[in-house]
Amino acid sequence: MYPLKPITKDAVPKALEKAMRYRMLNEAREAESICLDVLAIDPRHQEALVTLILALTDQFKRGLGSTLDEARALLSRIEGEYERAYFGGIVIERAAKAKVDQGGPGVGPVVHAWLVEAMASFERAARLRPAGNDDAILRWNTCARILNGHGEFAPAPPETQPDFLE
Numbered sequence: 323m324y325p326l327k328p329i330t331k332d333a334v335p336k337a338l339e340k341a342m343r344y345r346m347l348n349e350a351r352e353a354e355s356i357c358l359d360v361l362a363i364d365p366r367h368q369e370a371l372v373t374l375i376l377a378l379t380d381q382f383k384r385g386l387g388s389t390l391d392e393a394r395a396l397l398s399r400i401e402g403e404y405e406r407a408y409f410g411g412i413v414i415e416r417a418a419k420a421k422v423d424q425g426g427p428g429v430g431p432v433v434h435a436w437l438v439e440a441m442a443s444f445e446r447a448a449r450l451r452p453a454g455n456d457d458a459i460l461r462w463n464t465c466a467r468i469l470n471g472h473g474e475f476a477p478a479p480p481e482t483q484p485d486f487l488e
Contacts, residue, residue: 329359334367341373350380371399375409382420390417404450408458411443415465422475431478437465438477 329337337356344353357374360367378393393413400406418436421429444465447458469475 326359326362328363331363334360334364334370338369338373341370341377345373345377345380348380350377353377353380366399366401368401368405371396372405372409375400375413379413379416382416383423385424386417386420404447404452404458407443407447407450408461411440411447411458411461414443415440415461418465418468430474430476434469434475434477437469437475441465 337360341353341356341360344350344356354374354377357370357377360370361374364370375393375396378389378396381389390413394410397406397410397413400409414436418433418440421433421436441462444458444462448456448462451458
């Protein structure tokens with residue numbers, strides 16, 4: 323095993339800039355690693371938590387695996403109620419989009435349920451948003467457009483009981 327080397331508090335701002343650059347370069351694992359280094363010295367660092375959540379969601383396209391659970395677990399460490407609702411919506415919306423890319427049988431109802439869940443988070447965030455910040459509404463509209471434009475993303479049919487002959 324190779325022990326990890328800690329970074330200094332003075333290096334945090336530049337490290338987070340690098341993490342954002344790595345995200346923009348589609349190198350989410352590198353961004354994730356940097357955020358973990360920042361959180362090792364400041365576990366409550368909000369920018370590092372948000373960047374880590376986003377870096378994990380960037381990896382959804384490779385498969386949801388444990389990254390969905392990891393991203394959702396991190397939401398509880400986000401301090402603001404608006405931010406928790408907004409980024410909670412982002413996590414589940416991105417999971418739904420990754421599920422679309424994965425395809426396969428039964429994807430439609432799962433995507434529908436996840437987008438509806440994301441929309442509920444965005445609605446909650448919209449009620450809490452700061453003046454002039456319509457980000458949650460923009461995300462809600464994106465989810466609505468996906469659902470409105472794709473009939474295959476419909477809710478699961480209600481389960482019916484078979485009629486038994488007497």
